[in-house]
Amino acid sequence: MFKILQKKKLAENTFMLEVSARKIADKAKPGQFIILRIDEKGERIPLTIADKKKNSIILVILNVGHTTGRLSKLKKGDTLSDLIGPLGNSSELDKFGTVCLVAGGLGIAPIYPIAKALKEKDNKIIVILGAKTRKHLFWEDKFIKIANKLIICTEDGSKGTKGFVTKAFEAVIRKEKLNRVICIGPPVMMKAVAHISKQRVKTIVSLNSIMVDGIGMCGSCRVKVDGKIKFACVDGPEFDAHKVEFDNLMQRNTRYDKIKHKRCY
Ligand SMILES: Cc1cc2nc3c(=O)[nH]c(=O)nc-3n(C[C@H](O)[C@H](O)[C@H](O)COP(=O)(O)OP(=O)(O)OC[C@H]3O[C@@H](n4cnc5c(N)ncnc54)[C@H](O)[C@@H]3O)c2cc1C
Ligand code: FES
Known part of the structure; x- marks a missing residue:
């Protein structure tokens, strides 16, 4: 279970969730994402790791449909049943100019x-x-x-x-x-x-x-x-x-x- 530590409205239809996920936060690099499931009957959806702290990751979500709508109703203290990641390749980071x-x-x-x-x-x-x-x-x-x-x-x-x-x-x-x-x-x-x-x-x-x-x-x-x-x-x-x-x-x-x-x- 992954606990929601903070929830904040950022903009119209857009909100931020800070989710406790130490192991993912440890490894996450820019450009990578997670896939979550709210509960055992939930759909899997990908979301980018938009920022991180020592023991948590920051997700920013635009409410467009079923699962993002369900996520928008969650509160601080609620939990997500599954979170896998970090997934995908990280961004190429170099001194480009x-x-x-x-x-x-x-x-x-x-x-x-x-x-x-x-x-x-x-x-x-x-x-x-x-x-x-x-x-x-x-x-x-x-x-x-x-x-x-x-x-x-x-x-x-x-x-x-x-x-x-x-x-x-x-x-x-x-x-x-x-x-x-x-x-x-x-x-x-x-x-x-x-x-x-x-x-x-x-x-x-x-x-x-x-x-x-x-x-x-x-x-x-x-x-x-x-x-x-x-x-x-x-x-x-x-x-x-x-x-x-x-x-x-x-x-x-x-x-x-x-x-x-x-x-x-
Ligand atoms: C690698 C990756 C990273 C992403 N990061 C973020 C993020 O950080 N924040 C965020 O809010 N969204 C992100 N998305 C998009 C997010 O996964 C979809 O908006 C979400 O899966 C929609 O689920 P739903 O059940 O709410 O919508 P549904 O009820 O399934 O569908 C509602 C509408 O959203 C469209 N939709 C469904 N899936 C996607 C998709 N993958 N991309 C675009 N439109 C879609 C459908 O065609 C439909 O029109 C990311 C997608 C990918 C592939
Ligand atoms: S999500 Fe299944 S192959 Fe990429």
């Missing part, structure tokens, strides 16, 4: 540990955060502490620049000599960023394909990268953005949308 990190929506959480680690490696960090409105933004305070430059974009202009992150990214790529781009967000956003950076700078994306086992056995998370089948859980979740077939990812991510799930409880 100038790194632009582009995050949209919930992508703000998984990009944070990567940005922090790259700053510790002495990179110049330019961070672009995008959200629907100011009410959907979170962790600006954490990014201010590590970013050399922080650009905020909201779709309605309620904070920062009005518009999508792609507009801000186009301005940055014109002005700065970038050595690496890392982008996490909805597939459509990652596809657009990859399009802009193609033939200009190596770009890494973290893919949120639907996962079941998280250990490369079930095939649920398969994605096409460079014309080959890869499993996001064991070969990724990070891949070279210029080799990812985003349309295939987007199509596969909607494959259960029309199915009415028959829940067992």
Whole structure:
């Protein structure tokens, strides 16, 4: 059993859980994720380890459906029956030079540990955060502490620049000599960023394909990268953005949308 030590609303429909998990916290590296089950009848869902403390991990969750909805109702002191991880490969962390990190929506959480680690490696960090409105933004305070430059974009202009992150990214790529781009967000956003950076700078994306086992056995998370089948859980979740077939990812991510799930409880 894994105890919830803290729960906090971060933004519209988005909340943070601090979960006691010493062994996972010991080993977790930026870019890795866990798979959890709330109870023995629960579905398994993957969530990125967005931060960690000595004996606990921080999860940031956007309530989009059944299990994230159930998680949103849990309180401090409640428990999760299963937590496996850290899963997936950790991010490549090196001294690249100038790194632009582009995050949209919930992508703000998984990009944070990567940005922090790259700053510790002495990179110049330019961070672009995008959200629907100011009410959907979170962790600006954490990014201010590590970013050399922080650009905020909201779709309605309620904070920062009005518009999508792609507009801000186009301005940055014109002005700065970038050595690496890392982008996490909805597939459509990652596809657009990859399009802009193609033939200009190596770009890494973290893919949120639907996962079941998280250990490369079930095939649920398969994605096409460079014309080959890869499993996001064991070969990724990070891949070279210029080799990812985003349309295939987007199509596969909607494959259960029309199915009415028959829940067992
Ligand atoms: C490696 C990885 C890391 C992730 N990290 C986080 C995280 O840190 N925080 C977070 O909130 N979410 C994260 N996700 C997405 C999260 O796993 C899904 O939102 C969750 O599984 C949805 O479960 P549900 O039962 O609430 O939704 P469901 O009721 O199953 O579905 C609701 C809607 O969500 C869509 N959906 C289901 N699974 C996914 C998915 N994997 N990606 C995108 N859309 C999906 C469905 O198509 C449907 O439209 C991550 C996904 C992956 C693969
Ligand atoms: S989640 Fe089963 S193979 Fe990746």
